[in-house]
Amino acid sequence: MKTSWRSASLVASAVAVLALTTACGQESGTSSVGSQNVGATAPAGGYGSVGAAGAGASASPSNGYGADGQNSGAQSSAAGKLAVTQNAELGKVLTDGNGMTLYRFDEDTAEPPKSNCEGDCAKAWPPVAADDATAGAGIDKALLGEVTRADGTKQLTIGGWPAYRFAKDAKAGDVAGQGVGGKWFALAPDGKKATLASLPGLSVRKDPKLGDIVVDKNGMTVYRFLKDVAWPKPISNCTGSCLEKWPAVGIVSKDDTKGIEKKGLMGFTRPDGVKQMTVDCWPAYTFSGDTKPGDTNGQGVGGTWYAMAPDGKPVGAPKK
Structure with a gap:
């Protein structure tokens, strides 16, 4: 009878955990736990990233502004x-x-x-x-x-x-320079940002190597951090300098998405007050090392960062 009672207790606990998953994505604060910044410890500086990092590689150091002193065709003084x-x-x-x-x-x-x-x-x-x-x-x-x-x-x-x-x-x-550090944008003729305005807040792009991946309104690749938690509520373990290098994707309306799984497609408020979007309850990020639409330089960084699939899964992550 004791064994039977223990089994019933475990089953009840499992059911309770499953029931709590409905809380995922609700507008509430979360606490960060565990280690962070894996593959994301280099300072981003806010001006651009670092040199391009290939899949599975950490980004290389730079002057923090998106260029390492190379001044090629950009140095003509007069605008003309x-x-x-x-x-x-x-x-x-x-x-x-x-x-x-x-x-x-x-x-x-x-x-x-x-x-x-x-x-x-x-x-x-x-x-x-x-x-x-x-x-x-x-x-x-x-x-x-x-x-x-x-x-x-x-x-x-x-x-x-x-x-x-x-x-x-x-x-x-x-x-x-488009999109470098999430702060630099090509100028449109009217002085506004030249961006992919026709794109929804979140949509799907077919990458030639990775397949279907999520992109933001600027066409920049969206990533998932394997150290994060989705259930019973989203928890981001990317804070401080990590968040500078991997900016949180802001909250967008479900109606402003295309091709993304609707389940768990919600926003939450981080402990630092930043409002972040989730896909299948997993916190979503971009990468400061991606300088233009189509870049996937964050893929595999530190063995913990992977492009996000439309259902929230990490594309190309090792199977456990």
Whole structure:
């Protein structure tokens, strides 16, 4: 009878745990437990990541701004006659007189215009000089302006936003700076971000190597961390410097998704106050080492980070 009672108790406990899974994704705080930052201990700096890391490799160190001092085609000082270039992934993108892509930085301000990219940041993202800048076809010249930088030089602004080039753009038409650090974006002709606006908040992209994977509204790959917990409620074990390198995907409406499994497709509030989206109750992230749509540099990093499948599973993770 004692053995029978023990078995019944275990069954009851299992049922109770299953019942608790309905709490997954509810708007509530969570506590982080266990170890964290596996494969994500290098500082991201907020300006860009690190050099590209292949599958299963940790990202290599860099100056933290998305470029390691390479200043190739991005260093032409004068803006020249600005033009509108059609990019297959981003739509209309603003370029300088040499066809180099121009960018804006989320940590800057447009009202009033102010650049917050100095020092090493300005080496990786050379400011575009305001001298001789003119508006080409499809550009409202009234949007062109200038801002005085801390060193006294005049920087071109578009719709109030200071304009930059990216040191890793080697030739006309390159957009290697798109999405770097989740803060750098190619400029649209009206000064707004050139992004994949036609994409839902979360959708599915067919990667040639990984198959169907989740991407965010900017087309950036979404990842899952094997150290996280999904049930009975989501718990993220990526905090502090880890979260700088692996930014949490913000909450999106179910109606703003396409191809994603609806079960467990909810948001939750982390202990740090950040609201994060989940897929099948698993917290979702992007990777600062992915610099443009289609990149999967976070795949396999530290043996704990994997692209997320539409059902929330980690694509390519070792089977237990």
